[in-house]
Structure formats: C-alpha cells, structure tokens
Amino acid sequence: MTKILTVDDEDMILEVLEAYFEKEGWEIILASNGIEALRKIKEDHPDIIILDLMLPDISGEEVCRLTRKESDVPIIMLTAKSSEDDLINGIVIGADDYITKPFSPREVIIRVKAILRRVNKLAQRNELSFNNGNLKADLIKKEVELGGQLLSLTPIEYKLLVTLASYPGRVYSRLDLLEKIQEDGAFFEGYERSIDTHIKNLRKKVEKDSRQPEYILTVFGMGYKFGGTPDAVDTSF
Structure with missing residues (x-):
C-alpha cells in the first residue's frame, strides 16, 4: 500500500487531504510541524x-533539505508563495513538484499519481537510455555507452552521471552532488567546488562539444541538471 506523509500546520488541509487519500486506498501519515515530519520520515518511510x-x-x-541528505523520496511542496524565484528555489533544494495554495484536492491526487507512475517505472529499470539510445547507462553492470561505444568513467563520474540522469531536469547544487557521492560510500576529498572538476572531466567524455553540452547542463548560480531526453520505458524485463 502506498504511504503518503502529509505535513501541514492547518488542520483543515490535513483533514481534507486525508479524506481524499483514503478514497484512493492510500495509507495516510500526518504531521503538523517540521520536527514531527522528520521523525515520521525516518520511522515510517x-x-x-x-x-x-x-x-x-x-x-x-x-525539512526538504535535511530529507534529501538521507533519501530520494518524492516531495511535493505546498506553498502560498507564487513568485518564480520561490518556486525555482523549491525545485533546487530537492522538491519534485509544487502546488500553490489555494489548491484543489483533485489536483494533488493527479500530481501524486503522476509522480508515483514515474517512480514505479524507474524502479523497474535496469538501464537508463536517452536521445534515441545515444547515451545508455547499464545500472546492473555499471557501464555507460555513448553512440554504442563503452566509456571509461571513474567511479565518481559514473555516480555523478547516474545521479543526474535518474531525474532529468532536476537541479542539483554542488553540495547536493557531493553529499550524494558520500552517501553512496565513495571516498571524496576537497571542497564542494571540486565537483566542477569532475563535471568538466565527465563532459569531455559524454559531450560532442563540452562547451555546448546537451547532457550535463549548468544552471548558473544553482548547480547542474541533466538535459537528455529519456527514451520510452521498457517494462518487459
């Protein structure tokens, strides 16, 4: 059963979403503040x-920033802030989607289902493929091919590529990428700006022109994101 944690300090919003989620057959977990939310994230997964x-x-x-240190669980932000900068900041710190208040509960249901479909498809995959098969990452063998040729990537380059490619369009700060590498158990030495060096080396291997990249994109003032177009998901394996 799908478990959904809803975090809001307005009882009415919690009650309304709980009622709608119950109709979908989902298990509901509620929290009214950030500390309680962090505890339930660790306890209830x-x-x-x-x-x-x-x-x-x-x-x-x-809460989002601290959660991202431990987990890639999908996060939809509810916000009364509607400026472009506020919404971009939410995505940059790790949110997968956002909904501006006031909102329709049916909109929340639609957004949740869309994200769950995407996550379930990713969970079934043992390969990432982009741009009509031009770039492929075999997640079992931990190998990457470009144009049918096997690339020689360092462990850090491979982890950076897979981290970015697993969520195309999501912006990762340098610190996000550094923390992800450390979470995966890799040895990393140096200041977070050292990520730039690894990105530069990765681009030399996966881009036709590293000065005009199509896969590893810089988001100025924020970090990096993956710009490849995902191929259709094959769920036959």
Missing part, C-alpha cells in the same frame, strides 16, 4: 511526501 513550506518550527525548505 513514506513513498511520497506532501510538504507545506510554512511550518511553525522549522521551514519546509529545511
């Missing part, structure tokens, strides 16, 4: 999180 940004103790942004 939800499949998706609905997270309000304006919480009474610590901000939703901080």
